Amino acid sequence: MSQPNPALAARLRTLRKESWSDVVLTQKQLAEAFGVSTGLLSSWENVAKPVTPPQPRLEAYATFFSTRRSVQGRKLHLLDLEELTDDEHTVRKELLAELQALRGDLDDPPAQPVFAPSSLWHFPPNQDIVIVCAQLPEKYRIAYTDPASPDYVNLYTYADPDALLELYGHIRACNPANEVTFRTTDQNTTLSADEYTAHLVLLGGVDWNPQTRALLDRVDVPVRQISRKGDEEQRETGFEVTRPDGTTELFSAKLRDGALIEDVAHFYHGVSPLNRKRTVTVCNGMYGRGTLGAVRALTDRRFRDRNQAYLDQRFAGADSFSIISRVPVFDNQGLTPDWTLPENRLHEWPESSHP
Structure with missing residues (x-):
């Protein structure tokens, strides 16, 4: 299993910058389309210190970049899956598979909050x-x-x-x-x-x-x-x-x-x-x-x-x-x-x- 992958960060950045040669797509614009902060989206594209997006965000990437219609109109937007054509569904499926392969399985599962009575403010011993x-x-x-x-x-x-x-x-x-x-x-x-x-x-x-x-x-x-x-x-x-x-x-x-x-x-x-x-x-x-x-x-x-x-x-x-x-x-x-x-x-x- 792997740590957050710089290759995934690089691919996400490439998708934003090179998917459509005649479209200039900034991090701020894409973040607004996804409903996240610019700082968070930037961390996903940071090759030096990558942060791995959760699965729903990879799905959003695959949906957005499966169709040029995402950048048409007055405002960028994420189409519903029901709005995609058969060809766009095929592109989305292939792109999502690629992104998931780059993401891989994360090493050392993160610190999962344990939800049990009186436990949220309890931390493992010897952790500051x-x-x-x-x-x-x-x-x-x-x-x-x-x-x-x-x-x-x-x-x-x-x-x-x-x-x-x-x-x-x-x-x-x-x-x-x-x-x-x-x-x-x-x-x-x-x-x-x-x-x-x-x-x-x-x-x-x-x-x-x-x-x-x-x-x-x-x-x-x-x-x-x-x-x-x-x-x-x-x-x-x-x-x-x-x-x-x-x-x-x-x-x-x-x-x-x-x-x-x-x-x-x-x-x-x-x-x-x-x-x-x-x-x-x-x-x-x-x-x-x-x-x-x-x-x-x-x-x-x-x-x-x-x-x-x-x-x-x-x-x-x-x-x-x-x-x-x-x-x-x-x-x-x-x-x-x-x-x-x-x-x-x-x-x-x-x-x-x-x-």
Whole structure:
């Protein structure tokens, strides 16, 4: 069995650049047609450090490049299989067989998330876990964040200290044989190679935590966070989901008279794109109470077992999953989301095969 194959990456790049001599097809255009980020598609074409696309994406490549009709019209698009002619089906079948042969069987199966009660935050012994939290922007800090001050407290520089404390204590308790560390996304001190390739847990969203955006750009999840630039633009921000048919839907937090009454949380867990023997987990909200809600969904002793049991049933066999949920806010307190209630689950990925 083989590691990710540079030959597959080269073939995918050739398909994009040379399939039609009179068509200039950029990575951005193809990524939009596939409903993925440009960074993720670029990683599939990276011969030096290839990332192997999952089977459904190879099928998308085969479908797209089986017919010139994919690039005709005002917008690139992926045709449904029912729309292909007999000749196009033949081309697709041959191309898919070629891509699958180049992909091969991957060596050393990736770190499969184990879905059993109380297990998601349990990691194999002696494997490092790094929690990465956003650094609070300087304009929001107080004197206690100045290292020159006698009252300096390092934790005040963290953007989501409540979520960090909750999660750090829980992971430490679950993994006594592991080294568990936490740090901010300080631009002056980047993560080390060892930290990037450990089990990564990312707290907070794309506004202040650039690692969240960078990692989500490299995984095949149809969710992107639209940055929150200000409360006045709140209706245009949230988590945007791309459906299998190409349509999009935006899930936003709710405010009333400037007060938050319901946040939205995104929880993602899957194989790390930086080390396929480790995992990456994202706990994110549009506001801090959403981030804390994403964390407490699997740490709150009153909810974690039922929520984990739901994950065990819903995502059994998946090597990655994503769930967007409501986080109720009552009397200014963010409450733990109950994932067993359908009304709390706004979006789940992979999509259910049952309506």
